[in-house]
Amino acid sequence: MRVELLEALLRARAEKRRVCLVRRLDGGGESLWVDGEVTAGPPLEPPLAAAVEAAVREDRARLVETPSGRVFLEVLNPPLRLVLVGAVHIAQELxxxxxxxxxxxxxxxxxxxxxxAERFPGVELVDAWPDEALEALDLDRRTAVVTLTHDPKLDDPALEVALRSPAFYVGALGSRRTHARRVARLGAAGLSEAEIGRIHAPVGLDIGAVGPTEIALAIMAEIIAELRGAPLARRQPVTETVP
Amino acid sequence: MSTAEEADILETAVRWRREGRRVALATVVSTWGSAPRPPGAHLVVDEKGRMAGSVSGGCIEGAVVQAALEVMRDGTPRLLEFGVSDERAWEVGLACGGRVTVWVEAVT
Known part of the structure; x- marks a missing residue:
């Protein structure tokens, strides 16, 4: 493999593009796939292109058999991000x-x-209003969003942007009752049932967490479960209504 | 496995090559059972046998480095298979009982 190909791969990755290195182990050389296009090397046969799409979606490298031999697909997706709305104690633990x-x-x-910066040393801090901030952050399929403020003035605008974005996980801190009121407000604001149904609330896996550190652990565990498509991430929608 | 770690290892491969070293890149391409490193894990080796990254918990690195040195010499990529049930001469058993296939090729 030419070093120039690796350099092109690393450049595309630095630009936060989705990258797949396609290596034909039985001869035929390498191709570089970037965001759906082959930017270097021979074109991909349609079944191979489909296999690349699947590997990138599942974020998992794999060996595939094709009529012209074995092909190794290596995925380098953009970095994962966690956007926290609310610079509160749980955020410090998260x-x-x-x-x-x-x-x-x-x-x-x-x-x-x-x-x-004293409370969050070395962390990217955004002091804009949450809806503007989240629009500017350009939430992608590799981003998780968690609202933590308990204040509808801050949480709701963030949720409205997050739920209409491709973010793979949206969680909101608050009790079932708080969430039921939130569901009503977001519905009134024009969000669909499906959009609202994407919210993980009460946030985090139910591990009986006590205190900010354990709550942070429960939240990260649920985010990982969602990222990996684990059955644990699926839960019943909240059906309680506001009394 | 974090993609960031693997990208760092590929960056190391590029840097070493640009420094004028001979470089081979070993990549785990498939695993069975309880192999310690998943497909996509890398080991970079230079002509003096210096290495970065890992393709196992340490049990097959020695054999992979040997193969990497041969690949650097003859330029021919190799597919190595490791596992407890493998009968080949260069076989190295994985302590964990897993099987792993590693692709080794030169970076030129």
């Missing part, structure tokens, strides 16, 4: 955990007393 799990954390909070 940041290092997310970082360790390979997510780049971004903390959004227009309240300057919360979103300080």
């Amino acid at each position: 940041v290092p955990l997310a970082h360790r799990l390979g997510f780049r954390p971004v903390v959004v909070d227009p309240r300057r007393a919360f979103a300080t």
